[in-house]
Amino acid sequence: MRPLGAAVGDARLVGVGQAAHGSHDFLALQHRVLRYLVEEKGFRSFVLEAPWSAGLRLDDHLLTGRGDPARIMSEEFQDAYLFMRTREVLDLIRWMRAYNVAHPGDPLRFAGNDSSHVGxxxxxxxxxxxxxxxxxxxxxxxxxxxxxxxxxxxxxxxxxxxxxxxxxxxxxxxxxxxxxxxxxxxxxxxxxxxxxxxxxxxxxxxxxxxxxxxxxFDYDDPAEERRALAYRDTVMAENTLWWLRHTGARTVLAAHDGHVYLEGFDPDYPVIQGGLLRRALGDSYRAVGLAFGHGSFNATGTGVAAPRPEDVKVFRSGPAAAGSVELVLDRVGHRNWYLDLRTAPPAVRSWLDHARPKREIGTHWPRDPDRVNLLRSADVLVYLREIRPSRPLLPG
The missing domain is CATH 1.20.1440.30 (Biosynthetic Protein domain)
Structure with a gap:
């Protein structure tokens, strides 16, 4: 983690993405990054792409021990938030609570920043x-x-x-x-x-x-739906910035790549959270993008509008597409590696500064690769050769 810590520098907010919502390895990496930044860099807060009400309940648990985090997650992380209802996220919360018990005068805090539900x-x-x-x-x-x-x-x-x-x-x-x-x-x-x-x-x-x-918003009108998506990312950025000011704590933001990046890759998302955060915070916001070579992940089939636990299945990615980001990144000799895009050699930066197909898997699969300009989207890239499915938190 030390080289990543050097890339973070004195940033107040670090966004750590996911190239697939339903991956154990991306969630585990977010936990690992948080733990390192807490223990070595003085970070004290975590913001998740989740409902604000869920964040308040989990924050109260971290500070007081009240409530069962597994039950809170079961009640709050439903519909599209099912992909946060996992053992990996529960492990993160339990580690945060254990840290607070050991450091009662210097606690960790937790927030959700999304606008799709309020309890x-x-x-x-x-x-x-x-x-x-x-x-x-x-x-x-x-x-x-x-x-x-x-x-x-x-x-x-x-x-x-x-x-x-x-x-x-x-x-x-x-x-x-x-x-x-x-x-x-x-x-x-x-x-x-x-x-x-x-x-x-x-x-x-x-x-x-x-x-x-x-x-x-009128979701039957395509133009209005685009405005709704822009509103959602605007709200996520506003809530994150409020939390940053309210706590005064250096913070890790965990979300999909599409909400962490500095530049959007999906034409349906005209505004993205990461770009707004960079505009507000300058270099005090760092964006860490994720990519993977192959593996399995949880998702729903296409066309599932309101997913239930039984709709979530394990899918396996196919081979990297011709001309894709992954096809080149997988040729690097290391199995898992990271790159500070800001200090990469000129030839590498020149290659990165083009929009190319890249897997950005949200809640459903299959879908066509998106076209991402990595140099303009992230400060740091983390590449994992192979990923595994996340572990759903079952009722009871």
Whole structure:
């Protein structure tokens, strides 16, 4: 890890990607990088491509020991987030908790930054704050939130929300937006709430609105769907930056390559989180991209819109495509290796500075390779010769 630590330098935020969501090896590498940066470089925070409400519950577990992390993951990581409900992620959380027990005065923190779901407890947190700090607003906020708090399991709620008529989804977003406006207009009440309490409540109300706003796009309109994808990555960047400022801690961000990269490779994603983070933080954000030669991974078949555990299967990649990134990278003599793209020799940088086919596997397979310009997308590249499937966390 030492050469990677040198590449990280004094960066405050390091994004570590995945070239396949359902890979044991990419999740294990994210854990290994976090552990090294915590123990050797003073990092103290981890942000995952997961719901904000899941992050709050897991962060509370890390700080207090309350709750069962496996149960929290089972309740929160549903639908597209199934690929985070794994033994690898649970091992990471258990290591973080053990670290906090051993270092109670210098704890590790955990956050989710995504906008596809918000659990019922986030509504409860906003209402509890209003009840104690701004009781005059309670009737109004209660009315605006009425019927919005999820009552179904996360996956069912996510699917049902998008099946509602567009006008209903837009009306819900208008209500969550109004709550956010009301809280932003208030200052913290000195005797009943601290400034930190107020800022956290406003952030929670904002995340509730982010999810409602994410659901309020017209996904039957291709142009509107592109705007929805841009909104999602914008929100992920905003939530990550808020967490970075709130904790003041050097942080590891774990997400798919497509959310970590500095430049997008998918024309349907006109805005990506990594590019926004670089714009906001400059060289204080480092992007670590991942690639692999061959192997197996978990995914769903194409066309599965709301995956359930039984939809997830093990797939094996085929040979590297002609002219692909992987075809050349696999010729390097080392089995697993990394390269600081910023200091690579000129000939290597020249080869990297072209868009070429590269496997970027999200939740489904098969799919055509994307075209990625590695030099413009990442600061560091990690290559694994072979990958294995992640280990799903089974119920019970």
């Amino acid at each position: 019922p407890e986030l509504y409860d947190r906003v209402l509890d704050h209003v009840r104690h700090a701004h009781p005059d607003l309670l009737p109004t906020v209660t009315r605006l939130y009425r019927g919005l708090r999820p009552t179904l399991p996360a996956g069912e709620h996510m699917a049902a929300s998008l099946e509602e008529p567009l006008a209903v989804r837009q009306e819900k977003a208008a209500r969550t937006g109004r709550v956010l406006e009301l809280l932003r207009a208030r200052s913290f009440a000195g005797l009943t709430a601290t400034r930190g309490d107020h800022l956290r409540a406003v952030r929670n109300a904002e995340v509730v609105h982010q999810v409602a706003r994410q659901n309020a």
